[in-house]
Amino acid sequence: AQSVTQLGSHVSVSEGALVLLRCNYSSSVPPYLFWYVQYPNQGLQLLLKYTSAATLVKGINGFEAEFKKSETSFHLTKPSAHMSDAAEYFCAVSDKGGATNKLIFGTGTLLAVQP
Amino acid sequence: KAGVTQTPRYLIKTRGQQVTLSCSPISGHRSVSWYQQTPGQGLQFLFEYFSETQRNKGNFPGRFSGRQFSNSRSEMNVSTLELGDSALYLCASSGGTVNEQFFGPGTRLTVL
Numbered sequence: 001a002q003s004v005t006q007l008g009s010h011v012s013v014s015e016g017a018l019v020l021l022r023c024n025y026s027s028s029v030p031p032y033l034f035w036y037v038q039y040p041n042q043g044l045q046l047l048l049k050y051t052s053a054a055t056l057v058k059g060i061n062g063f064e065a066e067f068k069k070s071e072t073s074f075h076l077t078k079p080s081a082h083m084s085d086a087a088e089y090f091c092a093v094s095d096k097g098g099a100t101n102k103l104i105f106g107t108g109t110l111l112a113v114q115p
Numbered sequence: 116k117a118g119v120t121q122t123p124r125y126l127i128k129t130r131g132q133q134v135t136l137s138c139s140p141i142s143g144h145r146s147v148s149w150y151q152q153t154p155g156q157g158l159q160f161l162f163e164y165f166s167e168t169q170r171n172k173g174n175f176p177g178r179f180s181g182r183q184f185s186n187s188r189s190e191m192n193v194s195t196l197e198l199g200d201s202a203l204y205l206c207a208s209s210g211g212t213v214n215e216q217f218f219g220p221g222t223r224l225t226v227l
Contacts, residue, residue, distance in 0.1 A: 043218035046215065101148055
């Protein structure tokens with residue numbers, strides 16, 4: 001069975017500091033991996049996705065993530081936090097090549113950005 | 116292209132009632148999935164429809180059901196509402212081959 005673990009339900013950084021949100025996955029088959037962001041009272045917006053084309057994936061708003069198979073990790077980073085980055089972030093896994101689009105989500109990390 | 120739309124955005128119901136939520140996917144997308152989001156359980160997969168057929172189902176009671184129409188629009192129904200059904204219900208559509216899903220804004224259901 002697939003699963004995702006996000007370490008740290010709350011992360012606080014200062015504006016301009018590095019953002020690092022951690023995600024570890026478990027999957028018996030090659031996975032697709034995703035990071036989504038959710039702003040209050042909104043749906044989920046895709047930040048980036050890993051589909052095996054490249055291990056370092058660049059997304060929107062300056063975010064990127066690196067797929068590390070040996071560590072079963074897909075951590076999300078951004079070099080310099082902006083106030084507008086304050087939101088909840090979800091890591092998700094899906095079967096690559098499976099007959100379904102089902103996503104398994106982590107529990108989310110709420111990012112606070114301090115001025 | 117218009118995004119995924121969900122109606123209504125907010126609903127208040129009482130225990131024992133039933134409710135129907137609607138989702139219109141991105142034009143051309145044939146897959147529609149539904150998720151329930153609550154503070155306690157997080158984001159949980161309800162079911163997925165593809166070309167009017169349920170392709171996958173999550174671990175929810177039979178009170179939760181859905182369907183998809185020939186134009187790919189989808190509805191989900193919850194019967195005999197319970198307080199614990201209060202949640203944000205998210206719909207997502209997909210049209211590609213890498214399981215990328217595009218989410219709507221959600222329907223906030225409150226059960227009193």
